[in-house]
Amino acid sequence: MSKRYLIDSLRSLNEFFMDGVEVGTLAQIYGPYQAGKSLLILQILYEWVSKGLGNALILDSELSILNNFSRRWKDRFLERFGREVSLERVSSRKYVIKGGKKRYLNDIANVVIEVLNELDIEVDRAVIRRLLERLLPQYELYTEGGADGLGRIFVCEVRDLTHLYQLMGLEASIVEEKDKIDIIVRHDTDLYTSSLARFIEKHHIKFVSLDSLGGLIKSLTSMNRVQNFPVRASALNILLHNISRLANELGLIVFVSNHESKSPINNFYSFYGGSSVGYGFKYTLYLKRVKEFKRELVGYRAPHLPEGAFKVTLKIDEGGFYEVDEESGKDS
Numbered sequence: 301m302s303k304r305y306l307i308d309s310l311r312s313l314n315e316f317f318m319d320g321v322e323v324g325t326l327a328q329i330y331g332p333y334q335a336g337k338s339l340l341i342l343q344i345l346y347e348w349v350s351k352g353l354g355n356a357l358i359l360d361s362e363l364s365i366l367n368n369f370s371r372r373w374k375d376r377f378l379e380r381f382g383r384e385v386s387l388e389r390v391s392s393r394k395y396v397i398k399g400g401k402k403r404y405l406n407d408i409a410n411v412v413i414e415v416l417n418e419l420d421i422e423v424d425r426a427v428i429r430r431l432l433e434r435l436l437p438q439y440e441l442y443t444e445g446g447a448d449g450l451g452r453i454f455v456c457e458v459r460d461l462t463h464l465y466q467l468m469g470l471e472a473s474i475v476e477e478k479d480k481i482d483i484i485v486r487h488d489t490d491l492y493t494s495s496l497a498r499f500i501e502k503h504h505i506k507f508v509s510l511d512s513l514g515g516l517i518k519s520l521t522s523m524n525r526v527q528n529f530p531v532r533a534s535a536l537n538i539l540l541h542n543i544s545r546l547a548n549e550l551g552l553i554v555f556v557s558n559h560e561s562k563s564p565i566n567n568f569y570s571f572y573g574g575s576s577v578g579y580g581f582k583y584t585l586y587l588k589r590v591k592e593f594k595r596e597l598v599g600y601r602a603p604h605l606p607e608g609a610f611k612v613t614l615k616i617d618e619g620g621f622y623e624v625d626e627e628s629g630k631d632s
Contacts, residue, residue, distance in 0.1 A: 305348055305553065309381075310623055312612040313344075316599050317583065323506075324548045326540070326580065328513075330558035330571040331587035336595055336616060337557040338364065340587060341509050342373060342453075343620040344555065349453055350383035354506025356453045357390070357499070359464065361515040365455045373620065380619040388445040390456035392467065392495065394436035402440075405432050437488070439466055441499040450504060461516045461535060468542050469494030472535075481528050483535050491542055492549060500550055507553050510543070514559030514572035533576035540580035556581070593617065594624070 304320025307313045314320055321327070329337050342365070345356040358365055366389060378384050395402045409428050416423050443454060458464045462472045469489035475482045491497060500508070510516075516539075517532060547554050561572040571577055571584065578584065585599040593616050600609040613624040 303551075305353060307344055307347065309343065309347055310612075310614070310621060312610065312623055313599075316601075316610045321553050323551045323553060325582055326544055326547060326554045326556070327583040327585065328556050328558055328571060328577070328581040329585045329587055330514075330560055332560045332589065335587045335589055336621070337587055338362075338511050339373065339616070340597075340621055341511065341555045341557060343377065345453060345507050345509060346373075346377045346385055347381060348507055349385050349451060350377075350381050352450050355450060355504050356507040356509065357503075357505045358453065358455045358509045358511060359458050360455055360511050361458045361460075361464075362512055363457050365511065366457070376618055377620065383451075385451050385453055386445070387453050387455060388443050390441055390443050390454045390499070392439055392441050392456070392463075394433060395438050395440055396436050397438070405429065405436060408432055408436070439495040441467065441495045443503075448503075452503070454499075454503065454505070458516070461539070464516065464539070467494065467496040468546075469496075470538070470542070479525060479527060481531055483531055485535075485538055491545060497546060497550065500546070500552070506551065507555075508543075508547070510554070510556045512557040512559060513539075513577065514561070517573065518559075529574070533574065536573050536576045537580070540577070544580070595621075 302323045304317075304322050306320045307317075317325070317327075329340060331337055342358075345358070348354070349356050360366070366387065374385070374387060393404055393406075395404045396408070397403070409425065409432055412428055412432070413423060413425060441456060445452070456467075458467075462474070465472045465485065466488070469487060469491050470485050471488040473484045475484065499505070513536075517536065543554055543556075546552060558577065559572040561570060561574075571586075583599065583601055585597055588596050588598070590596050590613065595614045595616065596611065597614055598609065598611050614621045615624050616622075
């Protein structure tokens with residue numbers, strides 16, 4: 301039977317998720333800038349991880365989790381939930397296997413530079429590294445934290461969409477000609493033996509967050525032109541399809557944050573990426589500002605099922621998000 305994980309700090313979400321979040325779920329939280337999307341997801345992950353239900357992995361495309369949240373919220377959540385969770389940086393490195401042993405990029409770069417120096421050829425180390433990045437076939441995710449076990453949230457900073465593709469065993473080439481682009485994606489390795497899948501299995505990860513989907517695509521600015529929307533939709537479909545496959549195969553729950561976007565065609569606000577994104581998620585949550593420290597969270601189970609919507613008022617304080625009882629005006 302599939303597990304359902306309760307969110308005790310925000311009980312209305314349990315009802316929205318049909319009495320707990322089920323394994324294999326993909327959920328999207330979108331909204332305006334600084335509405336609190338990343339904080340809401342981090343609070344949910346912290347609560348689950350602190351209960352010993354499994355570890356979490358945050359794929360951070362905006363490079364904000366370790367820079368901001370680890371300083372501001374780790375101690376606050378410890379005080380609120382009474383259980384400590386460690387945040388650990390995850391790095392990626394490329395390698396090749398020679399004689400049954402892994403040879404990493406730094407070691408290979410040292411050998412190449414030494415040979416070139418012997419030939420009296422002066423080179424820039426950064427240039428050599430960039431060339432080797434293209435040549436070495438394998439990616440590996442690793443963490444410098446020596447401890448094992450539960451109670452850990454891993455944070456992997458993702459440079460761009462093609463970097464995340466590579467971690468999933470895909471190789472992408474983006475071809476740009478004038479104002480039009482095309483994207484060519486092929487399987488480099490099997491998804492379930494990719495560096496991302498191996499890391500998830502090795503470190504007992506049950507919860508994954510991508511922060512944020514919009515940030516990944518916006519880094520490829522040409523994709524945001526109207527004539528390139530079909531290519532953007534294709535790139536997003538490939539990404540979400542593979543995330544969904546991982547979630548179902550490895551028994552994960554995935555929360556994705558996304559930007560609010562204004563449609564250039566009919567001038568309304570929605571999640572970034574359009575219908576290709578909307579139909580990729582079983583649940584979508586919209587977080588919007590009401591007052592300085594109040595937010596309204598609106599959720600629906602699918603774009604074509606508006607009758608399943610719910611609404612709850614939330615308050616942000618030193619401990620994160622709390623529900624507000626509208627009738628009494630008190631936090632719950």
